[in-house]
Amino acid sequence: MANPAVLDGSGADPLPDGASVGVIGAGPAGSFFALHLLALLGESGRTARVTLIDRKTFSSSGPSGCNMCAGAIGHAMVKKIESLSLAIDASVIRRIVDGYEIHGMDVSVTVRHPDRGGIYTVFRGGGPMIPRGGARSFDQYLLDAAVSRGAEFLHERVDAVERVSGGYRLTFPGGTRRDFDFLVGAFGVNSSISRKLEFGYVPPATWHTVQAEIPATGKFIEERLRNRIHIIPGRGKRIRFLAITPKDDFLTLTGIGEHVKIADLEKERMKNMALASLMPEGANVACHCHPQVPVGVALRPYSTRMAIIGDAFISRYLKNGIESSHDTARILAEAITRHGISERALAEHFHRPCLGLFRYDNVWGKLLFGIYEGMLRKGRLSDAYLEAVNREAAGGDMAQAHILWSVFAGDSPYREIARDALAFRTLLKLAGTLSRGR
Ligand SMILES: Cc1cc2nc3c(=O)[nH]c(=O)nc-3n(C[C@H](O)[C@H](O)[C@H](O)COP(=O)(O)OP(=O)(O)OC[C@H]3O[C@@H](n4cnc5c(N)ncnc54)[C@H](O)[C@@H]3O)c2cc1C
Numbered sequence: 001m002a003n004p005a006v007l008d009g010s011g012a013d014p015l016p017d018g019a020s021v022g023v024i025g026a027g028p029a030g031s032f033f034a035l036h037l038l039a040l041l042g043e044s045g046r047t048a049r050v051t052l053i054d055r056k057t058f059s060s061s062g063p064s065g066c067n068m069c070a071g072a073i074g075h076a077m078v079k080k081i082e083s084l085s086l087a088i089d090a091s092v093i094r095r096i097v098d099g100y101e102i103h104g105m106d107v108s109v110t111v112r113h114p115d116r117g118g119i120y121t122v123f124r125g126g127g128p129m130i131p132r133g134g135a136r137s138f139d140q141y142l143l144d145a146a147v148s149r150g151a152e153f154l155h156e157r158v159d160a161v162e163r164v165s166g167g168y169r170l171t172f173p174g175g176t177r178r179d180f181d182f183l184v185g186a187f188g189v190n191s192s193i194s195r196k197l198e199f200g201y202v203p204p205a206t207w208h209t210v211q212a213e214i215p216a217t218g219k220f221i222e223e224r225l226r227n228r229i230h231i232i233p234g235r236g237k238r239i240r241f242l243a244i245t246p247k248d249d250f251l252t253l254t255g256i257g258e259h260v261k262i263a264d265l266e267k268e269r270m271k272n273m274a275l276a277s278l279m280p281e282g283a284n285v286a287c288h289c290h291p292q293v294p295v296g297v298a299l300r301p302y303s304t305r306m307a308i309i310g311d312a313f314i315s316r317y318l319k320n321g322i323e324s325s326h327d328t329a330r331i332l333a334e335a336i337t338r339h340g341i342s343e344r345a346l347a348e349h350f351h352r353p354c355l356g357l358f359r360y361d362n363v364w365g366k367l368l369f370g371i372y373e374g375m376l377r378k379g380r381l382s383d384a385y386l387e388a389v390n391r392e393a394a395g396g397d398m399a400q401a402h403i404l405w406s407v408f409a410g411d412s413p414y415r416e417i418a419r420d421a422l423a424f425r426t427l428l429k430l431a432g433t434l435s436r437g438r
Pocket residue numbers: 024025026027028029030053054055056067068069070071072073156157158159186187188189190191192193209210211254291292293309310311312315319320321322323325
């Protein structure tokens with residue numbers, strides 16, 4: 001351990017100068033944590049030895065180098081990256097899409113936020129086939145930024161975690177070990193390490209999703225997809241929603257449901273006409289994966305000198321996972337630099353604020369997704385609803401279009417969206433528009 005003398009064992013004080021901090025996982029949560037921690041320590045003239053550890057190389061192509069997501073980054077996340085004095089450059093952005101298109105059976109609605117600009121799409125690894133010259137994945141970009149500001153990167157798999165006097169010991173393949181004064185778990189929900197922690201941590205409940213990368217030309221994306229992300233309700237039993245997220249020369253097709261397999265996605269491609277019409281003819285899947293997505297909250301994600309952030313703890317329900325990982329990372333960095341590294345300090349200054357941000361809001365998220373899923377999966381009813389939204393929008397009333405944007409794309413808390421969506425006046429007006437028919 002770097003400097004045991006400065007640690008009295010109770011962890012009641014903030015992270016001391018010169019402490020060693022190990023971070024399991026260099027995905028967004030791990031890198032954002034390192035960036036915030038180093039910035040906060042720098043402000044108060046302190047330092048720490050921060051080691052980001054990951055089994056993956058984010059420049060490799062295929063699932064082995066990728067943290068498996070659709071890669072849509074909204075306006076609020078871009079602003080938070082900029083607030084770290086970083087700019088996402090053209091080498092990372094694979095496309096700037098200008099909105100979302102939400103589909104029913106035969107009708108669709110385009111939703112855009114007037115003030116929010118485009119949505120960036122990125123790859124999380126080196127891309128589906130071969131790494132592209134001059135291009136960088138989003139995770140590599142964040143990791144490079146953390147390393148350039150003083151973090152160390154260790155390309156290793158953590159095999160075991162053990163509590164030792166004054167900190168934690170990590171064991172790597174081959175039996176090598178390293179001790180840290182403070183340990184951060186940023187290992188996501190696709191890792192078996194979560195089962196090897198001894199202090200009562202229980203990972204969040206997850207859904208098993210599917211993703212496929214499908215080659216597409218820029219012309220197809222511009223002309224057929226109109227350079228937008230498309231949300232399509234599933235027609236089979238297993239997939240609730242599908243999303244098409246365009247990159248430069250690929251479409252990421254995501255199927256969300258409790259337990260979805262690639263065969264379910266292939267069935268949707270054949271039977272779901274709204275989806276089939278948005279796919280390039282005869283295109284084959286170049287790469288696919290089955291990542292998990294958290295739909296609950298972890299139990300006991302902290303203990304003295306240790307805390308768990310990102311997906312492995314909590315995130316906004318089915319939306320903005322990268323931004324959520326940023327938020328839990330920032331809250332932890334503030335907690336340990338300003339308050340303490342004891343279980344009590346972490347309960348008060350890390351666990352409670354993170355739950356405050358997401359847990360109750362996610363109850364509203366589940367309700368809203370349930371309502372809109374129910375409506376959009378109902379064939380003719382979905383078309384009647386989307387026609388009503390289009391009619392209102394044509395008359396200059398964007399209320400329903402804005403609600404749809406917020407549910408599927410926006411970054412406002414779900415309780416604020418629910419307040420607008422379920423307001424008596426909004427419902428009455430919608431009922432009126434629906435009853436006037438076509
Ligand atoms: C299908 C799908 C689509 C999504 N689309 C979006 C989207 O469009 N926009 C968005 O904002 N979010 C999206 N998300 C959510 C987003 O992917 C996550 O919220 C985000 O990746 C969480 O970041 P994290 O750092 O907590 O975990 P991860 O990104 O999973 O990173 C964890 C890291 O830990 C490493 N690791 C794990 N175990 C070990 C070990 N034992 N030793 C060493 N390293 C280890 C892994 O290699 C990995 O790099 C999507 C998720 C899914 C499943």
